[in-house]
Amino acid sequence: MRTQSTMDSCVLALVLAFLVAPAHASEPWLNETEVYGTTANSGGGNGVFVGLTLIQSAAAKGAVCLDGSLPGYHLHRGFGSGANSWLVNLEGGGWCNDVKSCVFRKGGRRGSSNHMERQLQFTGILSNRPEENPDFYNWNRVKVRYCDGGSFTGEGADASAGLYFRGQRIWQATMDDLMAQGMRYANQALLSGCSAGGVSTILHCDEFHGLFPSNTRVKCLADAGMFLDTVDIAGRREMRSFFNDIVRLQGSGRSLPRSCTSRMDKTSCFFPQNVVPNIQTPTFILNTAYDVWQLQQSVAPKTADPQGQWRGCRMNHASCNSNQLQFLQGFRNQMLNAVSGFSASRQNGVFINSCFAHCQSERQDTWYASNSPRLGNKRIAEAVGDWFFERGNTKYTDCAYPCDGTCHHLVFRGDH
Template identity: 65%
Template sequence: MKLLWVGIVVGLLYFREVVSGYERVGFNATELSHFEAHGASLAVANDPLMVGLTLIQNAAAKGAVCLDGTLPGYHLRRGSGSGANNWLINLEGGGWCNNVRTCVYRKKTRRGSSKYMEKEIPFTGILSSNPEDNPDFFNWNKVKLRYCDGASFTGDTQDKDAQLEFRGQRIWSAAMEDLMSKGMSSAGQALLSGCSAGGLASILHCDEFRDLFPKTTKVKCLSDGGLFLDVFDVSGERTLRNFYNGVVDLQGVKQNLPRTCIDHLDPTLCFFPQNLIASIKTPLFLLNAAYDSWQIQASLAPPAADPQGYWHECTLNHGKCSSLQIQFLQV
């Protein structure tokens, strides 16, 4: 498979630019992927194709519902010509929720309910149908699977008292089954991609995706900004690990994590993709930039770990970091 846009740039820290008004400012924030951002920057000059939302009508019967119990959905643009038999699936990102309070808040947004999802979204970047913007995939069947569970499509439990459905794994399965019935089962090539929380999901589900197809189908996976730091923050705590622990416990994620990992590691550690990559059999592309201001703010120097604000300016602009702060970031 020809992937001209894919580069592997893995560093100790990762940086994602703020593009077109989207910014990762918290665990429940949203963002454009590197590939979508490329297309979004051209959207002013070239009107992007708007693609309608399709709700998965038989999902509820399978218990595959968003946090609030509404139907999950996706946006599908049919392929044509030489790409008519190839499929690209993009898993939407948008943080996670790790406790009842944040999940209740989330279910009142497009990240937890299809009631609030846009009826149409622009297909840009890797989803674009413009051959100049997207020479490799412009005429493929392209799908944007909406994210409405809060655990990277892996949870499977519920909280009846809070009226929360944690059914990410079932949403994944129902969506794949629906798409297979619409022609994906005969794909010649298939690429599973995702950004941020969706990038994590593309790693977690990579081998599952491969197993959907016959051996003759060329299948690969792409994670865009899906690697997250499991490190001590400036106060000596592990902020992101503690956060992920809440996600894994609350949403019943353990049962859907790869057995090759949870057989020897704590389930929370298996939600960090760096502990999974070595056991993934399907070809996997990793795209991460060298510095990520979000990870500095959320993982290394979150406000709770820096009550005096010593790190505030540094987290907003690494050019304002002291030599000692730079040394800490590079360890």
């Protein structure tokens, strides 16, 4: 049972490690964690702590982190009815788009296994407790660490800076290792990830499906991965410029889905909205309509707001004025339009709630708790489970803010 002290500590401050800002390399906070509070009581979960496994065979394949260290993952074995089921979760954590930002990144856990935590607690969709994760708690659950800065797509290097862009090789080496660990015998498998890991999930979804025999049930869950090719408050496309830098620096183009690059430029194919229409594998898109990461870094970045008029709104949705909310409603409409065709397919699922948040599948309080966000009276874990096991409705789209009273909004304690 969750203790009051645990709950209090979670309410006071939670470290949102995956909110790594894709700003200019000169920004000192590029790869720092961000501290936030929520407007709902947060539950940290009681999941098991799982040790880090470094992939020893990766070095010979050139599958290394930005600094040349070995990649790794955390695996907690399944049991009972889940012994032959596999959940592979791709870690998020932003990107690096130039040599300077990648050099900075390789000095931390997002660019080097030398700095990774040796144990991670599995919560939310990774929890081993049925009361916290009813459908996947007894599966083989894997957290794949993210240390390439390019959503597992890079293929290149910068010798003078001591940088290795080997994301695609890391992906392949990790999958090879997991298959050898027993994943080849899976009767069902789910690839998931949030934020940059959500992008990775979409970009690698069909590739993941291709690892398994045709009679294996394989699906993908992308959480907070719908980064839109949108115009910011100054009329610029900061996110497109940033993604273009990543693709060019890391040589990502050859790893992006051919179903997209055969009809669009490579940078466009780093945007999930241009990839999801052609995904063959059943996929579930979980996203907030007002993604706070995108609000802070691509919709109203500080570079587009020199007078600081959006400062309060960036930090707390309750501080947004009517004109700002109108702009954000336009962003919501773009989000809904981006998934409209995808949503029409019977095999796909969506859960887009009108919350100011980012990543909801790995946080216990938003995944499955007594006060978790709901649409159609379904918590996120229930909606995802119904979709995966084909138990019922798989399409949930919220009304516009502020109609949803179940949201766990993120409120930041400093400007970003």
